[in-house]
Amino acid sequence: MGETEVGTALRAELRAYIEEAFLYLHPDVELADEDEFLTLGVIDSLGFVELVEEVQTRYGIAVDALEITEENFGSLDALVAFVERRR
Amino acid sequence: MTTLDEDLRRAAATAPGEEALVAGDRRLTFAELDAAAGALAVRLQALGVERGDRVAILLPNAIEAAIAIYGTLRAGAAFVPLNPTIKADKLAYVLRDCEATAIVTDDTLSSLAQQASNEAPGVRHTLRAEEAADARGTRSCPAASVSWPGGARSRPAPTTAPISVDLAAIVYTSGSTGRPKGVTLTHANMAFAAGSIVAYLGMRAHDRVLCVVPLSFDYGLYQLLMCVRTRATLVLERGFAFPGRVLELLVREEITGLPGVPTIFQVLTSAGAGAVAHDLPELRFITNTAAALAPATIDALRAAFPQARLYSMYGLTECKRVSYLPPEQVDVRPESVGIPIPGTEAWIEDDAGARLPPGEVGELVVRGAHVMQGYWNDPAATAERLRPGRWPWERVLATGDLFRQDDEGFLYFVARRDDILKSRGEKVAPREVETVLHQADGVRTAAVVGAPDRMLGHAIVAFVVPHDGATLTSAALRRHCAACLEDYMVPARVELRDQLPTTPNGKVDRRALANEAAALAAGPATVR
Numbered sequence: 069m070g071e072t073e074v075g076t077a078l079r080a081e082l083r084a085y086i087e088e089a090f091l092y093l094h095p096d097v098e099l100a101d102e103d104e105f106l107t108l109g110v111i112d113s114l115g116f117v118e119l120v121e122e123v124q125t126r127y128g129i130a131v132d133a134l135e136i137t138e139e140n141f142g143s144l145d146a147l148v149a150f151v152e153r154r155r
Numbered sequence: 156m157t158t159l160d161e162d163l164r165r166a167a168a169t170a171p172g173e174e175a176l177v178a179g180d181r182r183l184t185f186a187e188l189d190a191a192a193g194a195l196a197v198r199l200q201a202l203g204v205e206r207g208d209r210v211a212i213l214l215p216n217a218i219e220a221a222i223a224i225y226g227t228l229r230a231g232a233a234f235v236p237l238n239p240t241i242k243a244d245k246l247a248y249v250l251r252d253c254e255a256t257a258i259v260t261d262d263t264l265s266s267l268a269q270q271a272s273n274e275a276p277g278v279r280h281t282l283r284a285e286e287a288a289d290a291r292g293t294r295s296c297p298a299a300s301v302s303w304p305g306g307a308r309s310r311p312a313p314t315t316a317p318i319s320v321d322l323a324a325i326v327y328t329s330g331s332t333g334r335p336k337g338v339t340l341t342h343a344n345m346a347f348a349a350g351s352i353v354a355y356l357g358m359r360a361h362d363r364v365l366c367v368v369p370l371s372f373d374y375g376l377y378q379l380l381m382c383v384r385t386r387a388t389l390v391l392e393r394g395f396a397f398p399g400r401v402l403e404l405l406v407r408e409e410i411t412g413l414p415g416v417p418t419i420f421q422v423l424t425s426a427g428a429g430a431v432a433h434d435l436p437e438l439r440f441i442t443n444t445a446a447a448l449a450p451a452t453i454d455a456l457r458a459a460f461p462q463a464r465l466y467s468m469y470g471l472t473e474c475k476r477v478s479y480l481p482p483e484q485v486d487v488r489p490e491s492v493g494i495p496i497p498g499t500e501a502w503i504e505d506d507a508g509a510r511l512p513p514g515e516v517g518e519l520v521v522r523g524a525h526v527m528q529g530y531w532n533d534p535a536a537t538a539e540r541l542r543p544g545r546w547p548w549e550r551v552l553a554t555g556d557l558f559r560q561d562d563e564g565f566l567y568f569v570a571r572r573d574d575i576l577k578s579r580g581e582k583v584a585p586r587e588v589e590t591v592l593h594q595a596d597g598v599r600t601a602a603v604v605g606a607p608d609r610m611l612g613h614a615i616v617a618f619v620v621p622h623d624g625a626t627l628t629s630a631a632l633r634r635h636c637a638a639c640l641e642d643y644m645v646p647a648r649v650e651l652r653d654q655l656p657t658t659p660n661g662k663v664d665r666r667a668l669a670n671e672a673a674a675l676a677a678g679p680a681t682v683r
Contacts, residue, residue, distance in 0.1 A: 092630055093637040093645070106396055107263070109240065112642045113396040114579065114610065117422055133427035137399040 079148050085122060086144065090115055101144045116141060123147070127155045157319035158342040160228045162349075162384045163189055170360065170386045177408060178218045178391040185386065188221065195226025195259075202280050204257055206231035206315045207322060211250055211258040211278075212371075213237045213268055216391040219284035220370045221379055223259040228342075231315035232256075233322040235337075236371040240642040243270045245335070250275035253325050253337055253531055259284060319343040325531050326373050328472040331573040333586030337531030338472045347524040348475040349380040351496045355479055356412070356440055356466065362387035363437070364412040365404055367395040367419060372581065373472050374444055378414055387412075395419045406434040413438065413463070416445040416580030417452060421610050424455035432459050444468040444476070445580030446612040447568070450489065467492055469568060473540060474525045474552050477501055478566050491565040499523030501566065503558050508542075511559075516569050519558040526552045574665070576605035576613040581643045583615055588636065588644055592617055595635045597625030602655055602663045603646065606672035616672035617646040618655055627651060648675065 071079070079101070090111050091099060097110055105111035111119060119141060124131050129151065140150040166175070167189030176183040183191070204210060210227040212234050214220040220236075227234040235253050237246065250258065250271055257280040260268040265283050272278040317323070323345050325337040352358075364382055366389055368375035382389040390408045395401055395415075401423065404410065415423070420443065441456060441463045448456070448467065456465060465485055469492035470476035478501060480493030495501040502510050503517040511517045522544060529537035541550040557569040576583045585603035592601035599622045605613030617636075621627045629649040636645045650671075656664040 093634050095634060106393070109642075111396070112240075113394045113422070114418070116396040117610065132399075133423075133430055134399045134402055137397045137403075140399075141397065 075148065075152060078151060079144065082147050082151070083144060085126075086110075086119075089118065089122070099144065101148075103144070104138070104142050106138070106142065119147075123151060127151050129154045157346055158228075158317050158321070159323055159346055159349075159380060159383075160225070160317055160342070162346065162380070163192060163225050163229075166383055166386045173360070173386055174388045175383065176218050176221055176389055176391065178216065181218055183218055183221075185383075188225065188383075191222045192225035192229050195222055196229035198282070199226065199230040199232065199257065200315070202257065204230055204232050204280075206317075208232045208257075209235050209253045209255045209325060211235045211237055211253070211255040213239060213241070213246070213258060213260040213264050214284060214370075215239045215261070216366065216370055216375070216393045217261070217284075218391070219259075219261065221389070221391075223284065224370075224376075224379065225383075227259075228317055228323060231317050231321065233324055235325045235327070236376055237327070238369060238371040238641050239264060241267075242639050242641070243267055243274075244639060245641075246271035247274035249327055249335060249337075250278055252335075253327075256280070257282060317342055319346070322528075324376075326376070326472050329575060329582040329584040329587060330536065331575055331584055331586060332536075333584050333590050335587075336533060336536055339528045339531050340475075341528060344525055344527060345377075345380060345475070346384075347498070348496075349377060349384050351498050351525065352377065352476060352479075353381050353385055354497045355481075356381075356442070358382075358385045358387060358412065360386040362411045362439075363390060363408055364388070364414065365390045365392065365401070365408065365410045366414065367392045367401060368414060368416065368580075369394075373475060374414060374416070374580070377475065395422055398423055402431045405438070406431055409437045410435070411437045411439045412442070413440070413460075414442045414444075417443065417448050417612060418579045418610055420448060420452050420456055424452060424459055429455075429459035432461070435460065436462060438463045440464045440466060442466045442468060444470055446577050447490075447492075449609070453485065453489070469493070469566070471554055471556070473527045473554070474499075474521050474523070476525070477519065477521055477554070480565075484565070488561070488565055491561070491567055493566060494564060495521070495523075495566075496525075499525060503560055504553075513560050513562045513564075516557055516559045518572070519554045519556050519566070521552040521554060522549075526550065576615065578605070578608075578611050578613045578615055579643045580612065581641075583613070583644050588615060588617060588640065588646065591636055591639045592619060592632065594639070595627075595632060597621050597627050598632075599625075600655065600663075602665065602668055604665055604669040604672050606648075606669070606676040608647075608676060611647070614647040614672075614676055615644065616668075616675065617649045618652050618668055618671075619649055620652050620654055648672075650675070 166185040171186035175185045175188045212223045254277045259282045261284045319342045323342045327335040330336040366378040464482035467480040469478045478493040500522040505517045544551040555572045588603040599620045601619045603617045608614035632649045656667040658664045
């Protein structure tokens, strides 16, 4: 499925944030869009707290506790889909 | 029952079909856990692992970790649980220090295990859990679905069942020297501690405990030991990264017991854990250790889970647990960490070893069958902590922590005597982080302190002075730390300075740095 221009921009923006906030600590990791942050070890439990806060402030989304799941925040793909759906 | 192995055998004999473990989609009964542990024990023995040998376990919270622990014990060996975020150099150090003969790991971590094993010639075997226990280990499958290569069921069971005085585990903990120390624990130590904790929590068969704390951390490890002992179910989850997932598990798995550390409860309550509370009629107890809960977190937890009893506890790996505060005392003495756990004694001593009366501050001393046997290969450090006890054969644990007691014997933590920090509930030795920073190119000197942090307990803050002409960045230094240290030890903040403040006698003034770090933490968020 093709992605909209807006979607592509969002993906680039989120990737830039992930790189700046987390990936710089792991220079050996090549992150694919579908890779699970937790499995790769690039974001740990507390990192997700930061990530959720960032998504809330940057996109003005109110994230409910029950929404903080692997399906919504576990990978770049998941994150893009969640933000697209909710903003 | 005096060995951990007997606990599992008894559970398998009396409750074979009851659920022992749940992890993701996989479920294992006590009979299946027992069979899998037996198969691994046979496999380990076939590889030449002998009674008393050390087997390192490098696994995340998964069913394989539980099998590896009990399989190692059944083979008569001692397990060495390791944090899966450990890095190669430190892993190699630990493997050499405990003289491990084998390491059990998984596909993701096996290259790390291999890399470290190359530096630890004693390690003869690396076993990968996936080779054996594949995704078919679900409730609908026969017990044999979780087995280990070579562990055919037709082989005779291992004949070296451990006895109570055998070494069961070496648990590594941060030491103020910067090198981790191996706490040696016998079956008797661990079975006693597990039994004592089970007693005051009132744990029983059919309890269901959710463990998001790593099994490599003794707090997580004991959840497993206690569940097997009581024939309760342990639900394993790899951390608390996804509060939505944790809350879903609490409801779906009808959890009755939730152990955590302040960071976890902070995340859960700030994420709105109360939203699911009405779906949790079964939740009976919540336990907290590693650091005191903030009063606001206690209030939030009680509001979110009014049905659960809340236990504040205090301990150190060297004896597992010292004390617990009976839940009805939380409002009466919110600052207290309670009374000694059942079957043990604790008191306060002055520097000369005399017991102090209520109200006076001194060193906390602990007596009981839970006290460790000493630090592996480190008689000097052992002598500092284990002192002659009441009887010629007895040794008591001098914790190194400053405490006081009130008139009714309730214990209050005052301060640590060493400079160990607690971040996310885990011990961090500033010296260990400093050693790693000193290894980075261009670092002249580094000092590491803790800053109070709502989420972490202590945030690790490093102050670094570069060599003349060296161009260092905070980001590069954090990256260097991330490559060498477990996640929880990586400084949240690295500050570059031209020089460090010194005391009148020329030492680095850590108090001044700690004040500075606290001031920084109170300011704007970390700029990376």
